[in-house]
Amino acid sequence: MSHGVRAFRLSSRVKGLLAATSASLGLVACATVPGANVAPGSPITQAEAQQGAEYHEQFVAEFGGEMSGPQARYVSQVGQNIAVQSGLATSPTAFDVTLLNSSVNNAFAVPGGYVYATRQLVTLMNNEAELAAVLGHEVGHVAARHSARRQAAAQRNQLGGLGVAILSQVLLGNSGLGNTIAQGAMQGSQMLTLSYSRSQEIEADELGIRYLTLAGYDPHAMATLLSSLAAQNALDAQLQGRANATIPEWASTHPDPASRVQNALQLAGNGTGVVNRDSFLNNIDGLIYGDDPAQGVIEGSQFIHPQLRLSFTAPQGFYMVNGTRAVSINGDAGKAQMTTAAFSGNLDSYIRSVFQAIGGQNSNLAPTSIQRTTVNGLPAAYGMARVNNGQQQVDVTVFAYEFSPNQAFHFQAITPAGQASVFNEMFNSMRRISASEANAVVPRRIDIVTAQRSDTVATLARRMAYPDAQEARFRVLNGLSGNATLVPGQQYKIVVRVN
Incomplete structure (x- = not known):
């Protein structure tokens, strides 16, 4: 993002x-x-x-x-x-x-x-x-x-007009809830069928x-x-x-x-x-x-944007994909995006405008009510609407946060009716990060190394800047099948963190 x-x-x-x-x-x-x-x-x-x-x-x-x-x-x-x-x-x-x-x-x-x-x-x-x-x-x-x-x-x-948020496709009946997993991760020009x-x-x-x-x-x-x-x-x-x-x-x-x-x-x-x-x-x-810190980074279940100075955590069982204009959060129990829109200082108006954008120009989609709250010191508000997407009843939730008088961010989420609480933990995790946290975000980069006689897939894989699946990541990155070994003197890619 x-x-x-x-x-x-x-x-x-x-x-x-x-x-x-x-x-x-x-x-x-x-x-x-x-x-x-x-x-x-x-x-x-x-x-x-x-x-x-x-x-x-x-x-x-x-x-x-x-x-x-x-x-x-x-x-x-x-x-x-x-x-x-x-x-x-x-x-x-x-x-x-x-x-x-x-x-x-x-x-x-x-x-x-x-x-x-x-x-x-x-x-x-x-x-x-x-x-x-x-x-x-x-x-x-x-x-x-x-x-x-x-x-x-x-x-x-x-x-012809598929450029609005992915949720509008669901609400207008162009695709069912179960089909949004791929579309929810697409960046603007990819929001197509x-x-x-x-x-x-x-x-x-x-x-x-x-x-x-x-x-x-x-x-x-x-x-x-x-x-x-x-x-x-x-x-x-x-x-x-x-x-x-x-x-x-x-x-x-x-x-x-x-x-x-x-x-x-x-x-x-x-x-x-x-x-x-x-x-x-x-x-x-x-x-x-992977992610450029200038666009925000995903670290496990956490999204951190050092320039926008925000962070949130996806619920267990969900995965995130960072796009140019939004971060998508995908799982079997629901789909969501975190993004932003024009903000004039009024969260109620902001939320209503997001619902209108989700529904499209010819829709009267609106929340049944808007509730005010505070999340980790941030002024926040949320609203929900229940609609039929042509296949089932679904709940659409918009949860917005005020970061400054002219800057707000929001989640827009869709779940089967009655299951919106699956995202409550994520909604409550949004926070403003400190300058030191922002400065600690370092990009990953490709580093080309030459395999020595003592090197194995395992030894080079341990140098990958990931806490999990190091060998699997190394093999895929280098086009190595499950039993392929290194060739001494040949160059390979590893992923490292470099300031």
Whole structure:
């Protein structure tokens, strides 16, 4: 959740643009702006270039901001070199490749020559060929003009205005309580229900592999990347206590990566090429891993934002995902978000405006009453409404806190009727943190180390800056299967804390 975050919704122009756009490379959620109905692989049209340029800054802002420096330049160079293989343009410089400051595994491309990847996704990769594979897959969606077909599907589904909070989807009957687990974790542009079809994902895989071959990379990198994504997805499910390891928390409507590994291997065949492992690892050394303190961090069940100077604790049995505009809290017993909205100094008005935003412009959703209280010295208020979401009776709760005369934060939660108390402990945990607590928040970063003869998976895993699942995290991060061992003299990634 970024500093100075606004309400969890997009501008109407971006909502209209994105309503027909979002799909994924497994863990990776990919989106493309609707493009012209032209032949696959034909050059970027003037209309596409204009559209991409028009929305570039809004996409960047929606996904954590643009990173700079040598790491960003390296990603850009690799992305440009793979994108030019698509035939969309004849010069690598026709493509604008952006490294995004986001802790979500994500990549997408826009039909104007704009390609994006998050730093978190880059840290999961183990060589340059895998980076090229991800970006090639995204460019493949653009080259095949998949978005035009998805726009038609959006018009059929009448899903045009999905930019407001996730709870409005539930209240308006667009999805049931049990289906909100994935959507509740999505950042603004990801708050969508559409996806590429399986055939479109496979086609993008095939195009990505073709681009890898043309660029001289090992075409098997697509399969190894998909394997790493599937392993990360399973690990996330295990760490978060989710039973379903095939549905990532931010995207539930696309084929999972594990189901496409064998197909990618078959497509690669006996092809060979470079992977550039060492140069890739050296170029990502020091990259932030996980949450950026400037956006707040999740430490176990606690969320801490050193710049906003706040903290709260999720209830037992729930897990959190930190987004650009909100923190989601997900569990079988209910879903919630912590975010903010415009505040004029009156908590009652603030809560009523949040209910109105949840319900949408044509809704009269309002709390039955608003109660005042104090939580850890903070003036607070809360309200509740019971509604039928089309499948069952649910309780919607908004619990707000005044941090200053012009700054408030709130939880918006949904539970089955009569079970709102599941979040009481969390509501009562919100507090203002001290300057010393804020200063103690240190980011995690990737550190590239060389395995010595005495090193084992266990010895390097113990250096991971996590209190739990160190070996499992190390193996997934380095693409090591359950029985793989280290190669002395080879470089590996660990996650450390660095001031």
